[in-house]
Structures are given as structure tokens and as C-alpha cells.
Amino acid sequence: MRRSLFALAAVVVGLLAAPAGAVEIEEVVTPLGIKAWLVQDRTAPLVALSFSFVGGTASEPESRRGVTSVMASLLTDGAATLPAQAFRLRQEEAAASLGFGASADRLAGSLQVLTASRDRGLELLRLGLTAPRFDQAMVDQRVAQAIAGLKQAEQRPRAVAERTMMASMFAGHPYGRGFEHLSETLKTLTPTDFKERAAALLRRDGLIVGAVGDIDAADLSRALDHAFGDLPLGMPGATGPAVPDWVPTGGSRTIVVDRPVPQSAVVMAMPGILRRDPDWYAASVLSHILGGGQQSRLFNEVREKRGLAYNVSSDLRVSEKGSLLVISTGSANERVAEAIQVIRGEIARLRDNGITEQELADAKTYLTGALALSLDSSGAVASLLRGLQTDHLPRDFLDHRAELIGAVTAADVNRVARRLLRDDAMTTVVVGKPVGLVSDR
Amino acid sequence: MPSASAFANLLTVERRPAETFVLANGLQAIVLPSSRAPIVTQIVVYKVGSADETFGQTGIAHFLEHMMFKGTSALGPGEFSRTIQRNGGRDNAYTDFDATGYYQTIAADRLELVMRLEADRMADLRIVEKELVPEREVVLEERRMRIDNVPASLLDEAARAVLFGEHKPYGMPTSGYVDDVRRLGADDLLAFYRRFYTPSNAVLIVAGDTTADAVHKLAERYYGPIPDRSIAPRQRPASGGTNLPQGVTRADRRVAEPDWSRDYLAPSYRVGETRHAYALQVLARLFGGSETSRLWRVLVADRRLALSAGADYGALSLGLTSFGLSVHPASGHSIDEIERAVSEEMKKVLDGDVSAEEVQRAQNRLLAAAIYAQDSLGSGPRRYAAALSTGNSVADVEAWPQRIAAVQVADVIAAARHVWRDDGLVTSLLTPEDRQ
Numbered sequence: 001m002r003r004s005l006f007a008l009a010a011v012v013v014g015l016l017a018a019p020a021g022a023v024e025i026e027e028v029v030t031p032l033g034i035k036a037w038l039v040q041d042r043t044a045p046l047v048a049l050s051f052s053f054v055g056g057t058a059s060e061p062e063s064r065r066g067v068t069s070v071m072a073s074l075l076t077d078g079a080a081t082l083p084a085q086a087f088r089l090r091q092e093e094a095a096a097s098l099g100f101g102a103s104a105d106r107l108a109g110s111l112q113v114l115t116a117s118r119d120r121g122l123e124l125l126r127l128g129l130t131a132p133r134f135d136q137a138m139v140d141q142r143v144a145q146a147i148a149g150l151k152q153a154e155q156r157p158r159a160v161a162e163r164t165m166m167a168s169m170f171a172g173h174p175y176g177r178g179f180e181h182l183s184e185t186l187k188t189l190t191p192t193d194f195k196e197r198a199a200a201l202l203r204r205d206g207l208i209v210g211a212v213g214d215i216d217a218a219d220l221s222r223a224l225d226h227a228f229g230d231l232p233l234g235m236p237g238a239t240g241p242a243v244p245d246w247v248p249t250g251g252s253r254t255i256v257v258d259r260p261v262p263q264s265a266v267v268m269a270m271p272g273i274l275r276r277d278p279d280w281y282a283a284s285v286l287s288h289i290l291g292g293g294q295q296s297r298l299f300n301e302v303r304e305k306r307g308l309a310y311n312v313s314s315d316l317r318v319s320e321k322g323s324l325l326v327i328s329t330g331s332a333n334e335r336v337a338e339a340i341q342v343i344r345g346e347i348a349r350l351r352d353n354g355i356t357e358q359e360l361a362d363a364k365t366y367l368t369g370a371l372a373l374s375l376d377s378s379g380a381v382a383s384l385l386r387g388l389q390t391d392h393l394p395r396d397f398l399d400h401r402a403e404l405i406g407a408v409t410a411a412d413v414n415r416v417a418r419r420l421l422r423d424d425a426m427t428t429v430v431v432g433k434p435v436g437l438v439s440d441r
Numbered sequence: 442m443p444s445a446s447a448f449a450n451l452l453t454v455e456r457r458p459a460e461t462f463v464l465a466n467g468l469q470a471i472v473l474p475s476s477r478a479p480i481v482t483q484i485v486v487y488k489v490g491s492a493d494e495t496f497g498q499t500g501i502a503h504f505l506e507h508m509m510f511k512g513t514s515a516l517g518p519g520e521f522s523r524t525i526q527r528n529g530g531r532d533n534a535y536t537d538f539d540a541t542g543y544y545q546t547i548a549a550d551r552l553e554l555v556m557r558l559e560a561d562r563m564a565d566l567r568i569v570e571k572e573l574v575p576e577r578e579v580v581l582e583e584r585r586m587r588i589d590n591v592p593a594s595l596l597d598e599a600a601r602a603v604l605f606g607e608h609k610p611y612g613m614p615t616s617g618y619v620d621d622v623r624r625l626g627a628d629d630l631l632a633f634y635r636r637f638y639t640p641s642n643a644v645l646i647v648a649g650d651t652t653a654d655a656v657h658k659l660a661e662r663y664y665g666p667i668p669d670r671s672i673a674p675r676q677r678p679a680s681g682g683t684n685l686p687q688g689v690t691r692a693d694r695r696v697a698e699p700d701w702s703r704d705y706l707a708p709s710y711r712v713g714e715t716r717h718a719y720a721l722q723v724l725a726r727l728f729g730g731s732e733t734s735r736l737w738r739v740l741v742a743d744r745r746l747a748l749s750a751g752a753d754y755g756a757l758s759l760g761l762t763s764f765g766l767s768v769h770p771a772s773g774h775s776i777d778e779i780e781r782a783v784s785e786e787m788k789k790v791l792d793g794d795v796s797a798e799e800v801q802r803a804q805n806r807l808l809a810a811a812i813y814a815q816d817s818l819g820s821g822p823r824r825y826a827a828a829l830s831t832g833n834s835v836a837d838v839e840a841w842p843q844r845i846a847a848v849q850v851a852d853v854i855a856a857a858r859h860v861w862r863d864d865g866l867v868t869s870l871l872t873p874e875d876r877q
Contacts, residue, residue, distance in 0.1 A: 043476070046812070089733055092802055095809035141745070152698070260694060261695065294526060295526050303575075309579070370529065372478055
């Protein structure tokens with residue numbers, strides 16, 4: 001039975017900011033040429049690794065849709081002579097937790113293990129990467145679970161809104177491949193398909209590693225060569241479509257999806273900004289002022305003043321080939337039209353009238369401080385190290401981040417507001433039984 | 442009995458000791474220093490939750506939690522969180538059955554700020570109609586999002602009422618019944634606030650880059666002057682619902698595939714046969730806590746009757762708690778088949794078929810999870826907040842690994858025999874509506 005837990009949440013999503021204190025990041029290059037960033041930290045007797053490989057769900061062939069995500073879960077379902085149960089028991093004995101997952105662009109993994117059983121944890125990582133079994137029984141189980149998951153997501157308003165928005169914004173691009181017929185495709189996948197996908201993606205070139213914890217550079221170097229050294233060199237083979245840069249098609253549209261729920265889920269998306277764009281920091285400030293937390297304009301206007309929603313927020317979502325500015329909320333069917341109207345009004349007001357100096361100063365302080373707040377566990381720091389490298393940032397980036405944020409001016413933010421806050425290129429998806437709203441096509 | 446060395450690995454992991462003090466007004470404080478990052482987390486948890494409500498006023502603890510952000514004599518509505526964000530921090534709050542907690546994470550040099558702010562609203566909350574009216578809608582939107590939009594949550598709410606008893610503590614939802622929330626006014630909320638929000642009914646926890654001395658000084662300065670009102674000890678019933686066993690079914694067209702679950706009334710650390718509380722944690726792990734557990738191995742991996750299967754038990758409750766089993770059947774397998782298979786596995790445990798090795802594995806998993814949790818500045822202090830708001834002590838938290846490690850096979854079997862009884866269970870079925 002669930003312990004219900006009610007939180008006043010204003011979820012702060014994906015904010016990038018700098019730690020208040022210095023984090024010393026070492027670069028480690030192994031004899032086999034594997035590169036990693038390391039933060040040594042002896043406060044807890046454990047090591048956390050976070051890593052990723054080039055290639056994700058966007059590059060899988062149409063006829064093998066879903067193969068990457070299921071393959072990722074199968075990497076810990078048995079390897080070499082160890083069937084799934086035996087592999088899991090070994091993990092438990094080592095008090096290790098090993099897991100994989102796929103995003104659109106990359107296949108990521110993480111390992112957490114206690115110092116005392118570090119070598120055993122690393123050996124399991126090596127086996128999972130180099131000798132996954134893909135036994136038919138486990139393939140059947142994971143595929144069935146994935147299909148059940150898809151069916152359940154079809155009934156969750158927020159999930160439906162997200163998918164519908166992605167399919168609309170990224171229509172014609174691999175990021176926007178919908179979920180129709182995905183279950184049918186999943187059923188056709190064989191162990192060979194998973195093997196091939198694993199062989200295509202699990203390669204040393206393009207491997208990114210972040211390591212944190214109770215380990216020094218020499219030990220990490222040995223550990224990495226042991227765990228990753230048997231993987232082949234080279235970039236992923238061309239097993240699927242190349243993922244082109246996304247070119248927004250423009251056009252504003254409203255899509256209503258009928259679901260029998262009392263509260264409609266709303267997702268509104270506009271083309272965003274790539275991480276490497278010079279205006280990235282101005283855009284981060286903009287998104288924070290619009291909908292990043294409990295002092296944002298959306299929070300104030302939609303929730304505090306009018307009580308139209310519990311959660312309302314905006315965030316920048318960045319992938320390698322395309323990006324979005326996404327606003328999310330949920331409001332009673334009878335009131336959701338008003339909530340959307342208020343949000344549209346705030347988008348226009350911000351674009352047309354710009355921000356105040358106070359808002360700018362507050363956003364900078366927050367964004368500067370927020371990163372440190374999230375560095376509260378070894379795993380979190382390891383995934384930050386991975387993220388910095390994924391974004392091609394320099395190793396001393398954290399030392400300069402506050403300056404980069406500090407340099408943003410109101411004029412920068414206002415310019416970016418005019419560029420990004422384009423309701424003429426916005427998709428609005430409403431899932432529920434909204435009163436007074438219909439799809440416009 | 443597992444040898445002591447079996448856990449050497451996990452028990453010798455150095456646990457940073459908690460430092461504690463109590464102010465003259467009864468405020469209890471716990472400091473968990475850690476210099477990993479130059480940040481601190483403050484939690485103030487009040488020993489009051491939705492289980493302290495009466496029928497007719499359900500949802501009041503949670504509604505009050507929302508209104509705690511709406512200002513004091515010194516601070517305007519929303520200024521609390523705004524001030525914290527402006528200082529590069531973040532804050533939030535939660536309401537549970539037995540506790541209401543408020544927490545902030547911020548740069549270590551701003552600890553004084555968050556302690557001053559938290560003390561201010563402990564002593565001097567203002568609730569005005571103008572702020573209350575829209576916030577009530579926010580509270581109801583939260584309920585819609587978490588409960589009314591989610592068939593599984595609606596079923597859970599119904600099952601809880603049957604298991605713990607209608608209109609009794611733990612049988613009423615934390616979010617409150619909509620009619621009650623609509624009726625609650627500023628006077629009700631303030632009366633609840635004055636009754637429960639007082640220093641001796643609160644625990645202050647500060648974790649992160651600071652020292653016990655520094656926290657003690659700041660606590661004296663800001664929390665020290667708040668006068669205490671004495672509070673009668675909280676009462677929880679020693680019994681749950683009547684006329685058990687019962688079944689609760691929700692047929693909902695928003696459900697894609699059936700889900701089966703069963704909950705047993707169970708002792709916590711505080712109420713019932715509390716001696717079983719540690720063994721029940723081990724039992725939950727070995728029976729359904731992972732993909733190597735009994736239920737998963739048999740129902741999912743071997744017999745392929747289910748896509749997932751699990752068990753859960755939480756001992757941190759001031760009153761009774763529950764031991765839950767849940768199964769998502771694979772397509773083509775009936776609920777009857779699932780129930781039979783689960784019963785067979787339970788019977789093996791009840792008949793004494795439990796090995797020392799699997800008990801030890803479960804213990805290892807529990808101990809390792811606790812070490813990883815301690816590594817986080819978020820979950821570390823939350824453990825103390827949850828324990829102290831449900832009648833446990835700092836010593837209990839610190840003895841937990843030893844007590845888990847001391848559980849033996851016979852204890853696990855005895856715990857199962859005590860809890861897995863027909864006269865203390867509710868079976869829940871979530872099923873798609875016939876969609877012809």
C-alpha cells in the first residue's frame with residue numbers, strides 16, 4: 001500500500017548552474033586510451049560511475065523501433081555463463097547497482113559499488129558490456145513489460161500529452177517518431193536484433209565516463225581498462241537512419257486528446273535553443289523567469305493568484321539535433337482553458353515587454369547557486385561529470401560558469417525572448433475533457 | 442544463524458554520528474555534519490499528520506502545509522520561497538500520515554537565513570482569506586493530479602479505508618475528502634496550527650557543511666525564544682478495520698491491464714507486535730523486494746504468470762502499518778491463477794521453508810541500500826525526520842543496521858505467521874472496464 005506523501009512541489013527542472021565551491025576534476029587517460037573525469041571523494045566508502053556511448057533511440061531503424069531501450073535493460077539480465085538470476089545475485093553480493101538506459105542520442109549506464117566490493121562490481125560491468133546473453137526468455141519478459149508499459153502510458157494524461165507534443169513538434173524527424181505500432185514492432189524483435197544493436201552501440205570511441213568517490217586516478221585507470229577495454233574501437237556502424245539537424249516547421253496548433261479524467265494535462269512547446277548556442281545562458285535565465293520555480297511568472301499568475309493549477313513550469317529540453325522550450329501544467333477540465341489563456345498572456349507579455357532588472361538578478365543568483373544543491377550524492381556528481389563532457393564543456397567549466405551567467409544582460413534575455421517565445425510556432429496539447437477547447441485541425 | 446562476518450563488509454562502514462541537543466522550550470535538534478559540498482539542508486518536521494485529523498476536517502494538515510508559505514507578520518505571501526530562491530536555495534514541504542515536514546537546501550553560509558525564516562513561521566503564521574481561497578483550489582488540483590486522475594490511487598484510497606477502518610487514522614486520505622477541503626476555513630487552519638506547531642512538537646534537523654556548535658547557537662537565537670505550548674501525546678488505535686478479510690475492486694475504463702494487490706495489517710515499530718518490525722523488513726525483501734525475490738523468481742521468471750511482482754513494508758508509523766503484495770499479471774493469466782500462485786509461495790514461508798542464505802541476502806540488500814541513502818544529503822536527514830516523527834529515537838536510527846543484521850530465519854517465519862492472516866487483509870483488484 002502506498003504511503004501517500006503530499007508535497008508542495010515546484011519542481012525545478014534541469015537547471016544548469018555552478019557549485020558555490022570548487023570541485024576538483026581530474027582527467028584520467030588509461031593505457032588503452034579511455035578518457036574519464038574523476039572527482040575523488042572519501043566521504044563515503046563507495047564509487048559511482050556514470051558513462052554513455054554514442055547512439056540512442058533516434059538512430060534505430062524503423063523496423064526495429066524500441067530495440068535500443070529494451071536492449072539497455074537486457075544488458076543486466078545475464079552475461080557470459082551467468083543467467084539473469086545468477087547475474088543479479090552477484091550484483092547483490094557485491095552490493096552493487098548497475099543499470100542502463102537509452103535517450104534519443106546516447107546509451108547511458110551507471111554503476112554504484114562499495115569500495116570493499118569494487119572489483120566485483122567492475123567485473124559485472126565488464127560482463128554486461130561485453131558478453132550480454134539476450135536469452136530468449138528474458139527477451140520475452142522485457143518485451144512484454146515494455147508493451148505493458150506502453151499500454152499504461154496510453155492512459156496517463158501527462159504521458160499522452162508529452163508523446164503527442166513530441167510527434168507534432170518533431171514531425172518527420174526521428175525525435176518525433178510516434179508510438180503507433182511500436183508494440184507490434186517490439187513483438188517481432190529477436191535476440192539477434194538486440195545483439196546487433198548492442199554491438200553497434202557499445203564501442204570505445206565516443207565513450208564518456210564520469211567517476212566519483214573513494215578511488216584514485218591509478219585505480220580508476222586500471223578499472224576502466226578492465227571494464228571497457230574489451231569493447232571494440234570505432235564509432236557505431238550505420239545500422240539506422242542518420243539523425244539530421246531538426247528544422248522547425250513552424251505553425252501554431254492545438255491538439256485535444258480525449259481521456260476520461262477530471263484534470264486535463266497540458267504541454268505547450270516551442271522550438272528551443274541548442275546547448276552550444278551563444279545565447280544559452282540568456283535562454284536559461286529566460287526560462288527560469290518564465291516558469292522555473294516558485295518565483296516564476298507562470299507560478300505566480302497561474303497558481304498563486306488564481307489557483308488554476310498545482311504544477312506549472314517551463315524548462316529547456318536539449319538534445320543533440322534539436323531542442324524545445326516546454327511549458328507543462330494540469331488544470332480541472334472546467335478551468336483549463338483559462339489556465340492556457342493565462343499562460344499565453346504571460347508568454348506574450350514576457351516577449352513584448354521584457355524582464356525587470358530584479359528578475360534578472362534573482363534568476364542569476366538562483367541559477368548560480370542551484371547546481372551545488374544538486375551535487376548531494378556521489379551518483380549525482382558522477383552524472384554531472386558525464387553531462388559536462390556530453391555538452392563538450394571544458395574541464396574547468398565549473399570555475400567559469402558563474403561568470404557566464406553573470407554576464408547575461410536584460411537586453412540579452414529580451415532578445416532571446418523575442419526569438420524563442422513564438423506562439424506562432426507553438427504546439428499546445430491538452431489531454432482530458434477540456435471544456436471549451438477543441439483541436440484546430 | 443548468519444555469521445557476524447557475513448555483514449562485516451556492511452556493518453563496519455563508518456557511520457557519521459548524529460549530534461543532538463534539546464532547547465529549553467523542548468525543540469529537539471539533530472545535526473549531521475558533512476563537508477562534501479558547501480551546502481546545508483534544514484528540515485523542520487512537526488509531529489502531526491493526516492492521521493491526527495478528524496473526519497469532517499480531513500486534508501487540514503496538508504492544507505495548512507500549503508498555507509505555511511503564505512506569510513507571517515514579517516513576511517508577505519510567497520516571500521518565504523522567493524527569499525530562499527533569491528539566495529540560490531530551494532525549499533519544499535510534505536505531509537504524511539504522521540508528520541509534516543519543511544525543508545530547504547542552500548549554500549552553507551545562508552544557514553542562518555533559513556533558520557530565521559523557519560522559526561518565524563513556526564511562531565507567527567498569518568492566514569488570510571484572500572490567500573486561502575486560491576490556495577484551496579491549488580490543493581484540490583493537487584488532489585486531482587495525484588488521486589482523481591489516477592485509478593490506482595483511487596483504489597488505494599478505498600482499500601486503505603477498509604483496511605484501517607473508515608474515518609479512522611490511516612483510513613482517511615492525506616489529501617482529504619473534497620467536501621472537507623471545501624469547508625475548511627482560516628479559523629480551522631489556525632486552530633490546527635496553534636495546537637500542533639509548537640517547539641516541543643517539532644524536530645530540527647540540519648545536515649551538511651556545518652557544525653553542531655554553529656547550529657546550536659543559531660537554534661538558541663531563532664527557535665529558542667518561541668514559547669512552548671504543551672501537547673498531549675498522540676493516540677493511534679491498536680486495531681484496524683473490522684470484518685476483514687475484504688475485497689475491493691475498481692473497474693475503470695482508464696485502466697489498460699489488471700493489477701492485483703493485497704495488504705495485511707501489520708505492526709510498526711510502535712504499535713502491535715513490534716518485535717516483528719525488523720524481521721518484516723527482511724521478509725518483504727526476500728519475498729518481493731527485488732528481481733531475485735521469491736515472488737519475482739517464481740511468478741515472473743519461472744512460471745511467467747506475471748510481468749512484475751513485489752512486496753513492501755514500512756515500519757515507520759506511529760500506529761499500525763501494512764505489509765503489501767502486488768502483482769501485474771501477464772496477459773492470458775487469470776487473477777485466480779495469480780492468487781493461487783501467491784498463496785503457494787506464502788505457504789512455503791509459513792511452513793518454514795526459508796533458508797539462512799536468502800535471509801542473509803535480504804539483510805545485505807537492506808544494509809547496502811541504507812549506506813547509499815546515507816551518501817545523499819537528501820535521503821540521509823529524511824531518515825531521521827521519518828523516524829523521529831513516528832516515535833523513534835536517534836539511537837533507534839543508529840542501531841538499525843545491527844537490528845536488521847540480528848534477524849534470524851526463525852524470526853522471519855514467525856513474522857510471516859503473525860502478519861499473513863486472513864482476518865487482517867484486504868485484496869484489491871484494479872481492472873479495465875468492459876469496453877464493448
